[in-house]
Amino acid sequence: IAGITQAPTSQILAAGRRMTLRCTQDMRHNAMYWYRQDLGLGLRLIHYSNTAGTTGKGEVPDGYSVSRANTDDFPLTLASAVPSQTSVYFCASSATANQPQHFGDGTRLSIL
């Protein structure tokens, strides 16, 4: 079934550790996005990529990095995790930047 796969589903991580959240889509979408969702707040864009080989910063990029080596994969890395990065992380993709976004099931990350 076509869609977006995120891994891991959930993770508990010690502060200061490095962590990479994986995201893979098989819809050949050009654009991909990483959001965090916190209680009482809207989805906030961390980083995005409009096409393979390019990335851009969203609203809350500090402490996160991404890469887009190919169309399908868009990993998000926390270089040195801090408790304020505890959140639910969603990866999304769209055919182009102005098309509906399709979301993965999310990664629930707790930083202790």
Place this chain on the structure above:
Amino acid sequence: GQNIDQPTEMTATEGAIVQINCTYQTSGFNGLFWYQQHAGEAPTFLSYNVLDGLEEKGRFSSFLSRSKGYSYLLLKELQMKDSASYLCAVEDSNYQLIWGAGTKLIIKP
């Protein structure tokens, strides 16, 4: 600044009609999306408005007034499975989505 406002929570009765409002102030406007998100799940796309007016899709309709910075999602013949959060998102001048915090809709029998 950029701002999307939605009511935090609404309650409605099964079989009834409910309207969820969204007002926005953003740097540019290229369209407005509505998404549904059940608790613990991912958001799923409901509708997209670019031009003023009403877009109807089954039991769900979405309205847009660009001059007023206003949209609403209308849900008819409410079913228990419609209990979810409804997210309004505006596409800004850079085609990035600015999201509201969502409206939690509770359906009572």
